[in-house]
Amino acid sequence: MEELDERKLKILHAIIQNYLETGEPVGSRTISKYADLNLSSATIRNEMADLEELGYIIQPHTSAGRIPTDKGYRLYVDNMLKEKEEELAGREQEVEKMKDFLSEKVDRVEELLQNVAKTLAVDTNYATMVSTPQYHHNKLKFVQLSQLEPYKILTVIVMDGNLIRNKVIDIKNEISPENLLKLNVLLNSTLNGLTLEEINLGIISRMQNQAGEQIELVKCVIDAIAETIGNADDLQIYTSGATNIFKYPELSDSSKASELICTLEEKERLTDLITDSLQNEDNQGIQVYIGSETPVQTMKDCSVVTANYELRDGVKGTIGIIGPKRMDYEKVVETLQTIRTQLDTVFKKT
């Protein structure tokens, strides 16, 4: 209803910060010792009662201290994000380390992202996930057939955005180098720049007419192309540090832990998170999900912070950090901002 006054806010802040550190319910005495307030525990108690009524904190049981509710965390995080936004990028610390590391091996994106996940996990002590950027490279850029063995043809398919796929095709009848060359020209002149939808039956049959004896092979190649385009934007997700959750007693309960690790291992359910994160492009691409706010049911006892990075216009991926609700939001947001800009620049320069 009514807004929180300055003092209540300070107290709430203190409660949350203390809880972030200790993970234990925090009592009025603890807060009263907090220097810049100079209030007795009784006063704090009164305020705490109010805060509880307003739904920002809660007692696990009578005669225990208070812990923040999701609503309490939300307020805390929103305030922090506002600050961070004003602060702007005045950092640069530990960016260097990451920069060196990232620029080292940019050739294999897969490895790079896996490494990002791992480094982040080690760094933050939370579980992490990184998705491959969601290309929409659905146009064929280039096809190349090469003779590998008498009855094996190597097909190299390059999609828009330089996504490269290989496939080895077995053929029944040998093909001469000249015919192979002709076929290459035919394929490229006919198909390049087309999307999956544009490669329709008309084009296919026209090609097959020109292919002569090589009908069989052309069919295989088109199949391979179709499959490649179809699977091209299949999202990959890398995870790391799943076992970090055991560092937080509130998540170490074996049934909870099992569910959570399972979610991270199987990865399918994480797509919802990524989709959601990509849709909500607020605070510089940083998104904080607290408890039940997360789109993934099995993470309702956790908090998740995601950041979107951009490879090129509209081609985006997501990094996520999964930890207890009492995660160090400030550090996590900072780290994510750093790595996000790093990734952006690494990719942009390519």
Next chain:
Amino acid sequence: MEELDERKLKILHAIIQNYLETGEPVGSRTISKYADLNLSSATIRNEMADLEELGYIIQPHTSAGRIPTDKGYRLYVDNMLKEKEEELAGREQEVEKMKDFLSEKVDRVEELLQNVAKTLAVDTNYATMVSTPQYHHNKLKFVQLSQLEPYKILTVIVMDGNLIRNKVIDIKNEISPENLLKLNVLLNSTLNGLTLEEINLGIISRMQNQAGEQIELVKCVIDAIAETIGNADDLQIYTSGATNIFKYPELSDSSKASELICTLEEKERLTDLITDSLQNEDNQGIQVYIGSETPVQTMKDCSVVTANYELRDGVKGTIGIIGPKRMDYEKVVETLQTIRTQLDTVFKKT
């Protein structure tokens, strides 16, 4: 010292089987009720005392039942393996399901193996791992450069065993199609069939002489080849079902579970297991590690069963199942034998 007589063996067997099912220490009364023995609990107790002295079983504490020691499991497993060997492959059950499944998509080995791991995990309720076959394709079979964009060259590198890698190289000066063609011919005529060691400085400098303006590009290509060969037989390991371990209380303890899942997640330590498994090619490629027998320290409270599959002469991979010591060895060994032969045939036909 002396061999176990028939009766002791039967009793040991009964104890182990009962323990496999319940996971609880088993007492003399339980065994005495076992039909085909017809002995009183007192007699059983005497025998059990002997078995304990011989080191096959142990009491967690006085006044508890007995549980098998590693030595006990060993005996049990050895006997079982002997039987299985004589039995030979008279199965075929549920092979069909697997066969359909496996033959569906053989093109992407990676996906296939990941799926094997997953299916096995769901099937057995244990954690699983599958390694990629250990190629030794260290010979260059074929190189192909293609123009992708004015300043980007696509390099396709094919190694012995049809391992294909791509790399995009940025160039400073444009290159004409004719020169590219020449370069392709030069590269292939000079390098094909060579190992990393054989591509020495002499060959490189001779090639650079012939390359004319393209020295820069040749250097890049050779680097790419060297890197590819170097990383070619980098072993990949896929794991699945890590969270299955929570189904067994004796492994669910959060510190143990954490260590174990971490081992599975990081994968590095699993290479020791694979190496060992590939070295000990006994019982039709099936290997059983009980407790501390496993080469991976963090799995000393588990048992591991591995099977090696063969892609082609000498090119082998490993499948592993990680579970509690009281795992259902019989079922696991059977399943592994089945999937092993399946994988063998799937690969052989390719």
Next chain:
DNA sequence: GTTAGCACTCATTGTTATGGAGTGCTAACA
């Protein structure tokens, strides 16, 4: 509005008691 004081609550911890499963040993039996 703030605070000191006090009675009250309740999770946690430690202690003790009780039950029961399982053993080893002895003595009797076939």
Next chain:
DNA sequence: TGTTAGCACTCCATAACAATGAGTGCTAAC
């Protein structure tokens, strides 16, 4: 000599209970 019934003993689990103490809400005084 091998098998079995009987019994005293051990020791883990489980429950019941008491003590502790952190933390609260409320009241009355400042």
